[in-house]
Amino acid sequence: MNYEDVEFFAPGHRACAGCAAPIIVKWVLKLAGPNTIVVNATGCLEVFSTPYPHTAWRLPWIHVAFENASATASGIDVALKAMGKREGTNIVVFGGDGGTSDIGIQSLSGMAERGHDILYVLYDNEAYMNTGIQRSSSTPFGAWTTTTQVGPVKPVGKEEFKKPIADIMAAHRIPYVATANPAFLPDFKNKVQKALSIKGPKFIHTISSCTTGWRHDPSKTIEIMRLATETGIFPLWEVENGDLEHRKITYMPKQRKPVEEYLKPQGRFRHLFSEPEKIKEIQKMVDDWWAKYEKTQ
């Protein structure tokens, strides 16, 4: 059955204009279909989609807390098994970068290690946006956030590089890990579909622009996310059974654009343009990654 015309994520929710999270959610659910149970970590998505007594979810949906979406989903998985109702039902988890790479990494790792048949979708907006743009381990190098403030003493913003969560999940040797970008919808859909067809734990790391945190015009969401991949900062790849050395790059930019093109339209990187060395550092990090994996394709 094809449910691409069905909206399981109802319009009328309270996401900001230009937020990428609803685009990600609605497409994952269209591909998952009606026999799906959704688990949500605490975060923007949970808040803007369920202002009681309203809900945007036309599927069974549960939110327990911030760090335990994977554990909750694990409980659902075994409960359905115990009832003999496991076949034919998808369990999909949505978590932001805080709920995934930081506070939720323990329960996520546990879920992966135990081999639960669950699709985990990270919508990575690269900071704690729900509480007001605080840095997470997923915030990229150089980004301003409200806890990586920029000033004469700290001219760079975040001084550490982004945690490679998809690599970490692949290192669990789970059947399927991918990065995906809703600005590359056919690739995004392929990956979600593929993930749903595989038994066991699956992890998809999606990039999810936050206009208020990234500081760009709400109309530019898709454009900027597209640049993330075209500059090579957010490469699109997939890996099966943890074979990271042979990850398959699913979108090969003909000519990678300079990272400035991605950084420029975002207010969170504005200060870097008076720190050109730092932009070079970012470019080098991107080039190094591609040098390593391009040749294996």
Add this chain to the structure above:
Amino acid sequence: MPMMMLKGNESTAYAAKLARVKVVPAYPITPSTVFPEKVSELIANGEMDAEFLPVESEHSALSAAIGAAATGVRTMTATASQGLAFMHEVLYIASGMRLPIVMAIGNRALAAPVNIWADQQDTMAERDSGWIHFYAETNQEALDLTIIAFKVAENENVLLPALMGMDAFVLTHTMEPVNVPEQKDVDAFLGEKKINYPVLDPQKPATFGAFVFPEHYMEFKYSQHIAMEHAKKVIDESFDQFYMKFKRKYSKVSGFMVEDADVILVTMGSMTGTARETVRKLREKGEKVGLVKITVFRPFPREEILEITKNADIIAVVDRNISPGFAGAIFTEIAASYSNVKDKPRILDFILGLGGRDVKIENYEEIYERAKKAKSGKFEEVQWIDVDEKSVKEVEGSL
């Protein structure tokens, strides 16, 4: 009904089996570890038909229990001390979602300093979490109360999670003869698990754990409070039904030689046995002393406590927990229960047996002597028993 020699943790594991629990997420922690071990064994042997979920933390154990219970299956877990404290935020979510999860607790002290022995601080710290609290004196009670906990928790007028506390080692690791009920009798007592609340079902989508604004939050909390009030009656009915089926009698509070007692001791959990023995001895000497045992701590059996202690001069509460800066939790509850009663007994608190310090007959004799003295003249409201006050005051300095 076969008699078996069981540790407390095994009693609760057999209770899980007899209650036909379907999902058991658990994480090991002393002194509750034997529970997941036993469940794993019962499943491996084919004696129990359930999914055991060996999660990576207590926080995840209760989170997984919530996920499982939200699908409608009977779900149980077990923990103790630090593990329960780690679950803290999730306890409130389980009760707020009105999921009838049952949890066995090996009551153990909280760090620091780290200590693995009997102490009720861990569950007292979860007094306000919206869970029903049962406490066992023996391993027989641990088994029975766990089964009864499902009956109460799943009642459609209650739908609240329930915990069943048993003291670390004294019960969890000590073998006692336990009358293990027949499966058919437990089936008849509990009945099939009914799905009498909304569940995660793709046929009937529902939203669990929504974001609630000030205009609705209070009603949710009030409904939990009302459910706790309902639980009072449902607990009584369940105790009656249990008695009819199994001939073992339970009540929220039970008295021993209280009718003409001037001094009434109040205890909860395994320390009750020693208190009862002390009362018996003192009675032989002609002392008018009695004992009240608390089996249900939440909902607090206020009316029953007032009724059973009303003729006493002194209520000597024995607390195996302390709220530093005030008193023990049971004292606090009983004192509050009496707050609007005109002629009330003098109510005293005795802190005893923290961190597994042995609870001895001589301790209770001392409590009785101190309580008797408090009948007239000056008294200290909260007193510590069998503690080296002198050394502590030297180290802390005297003001």
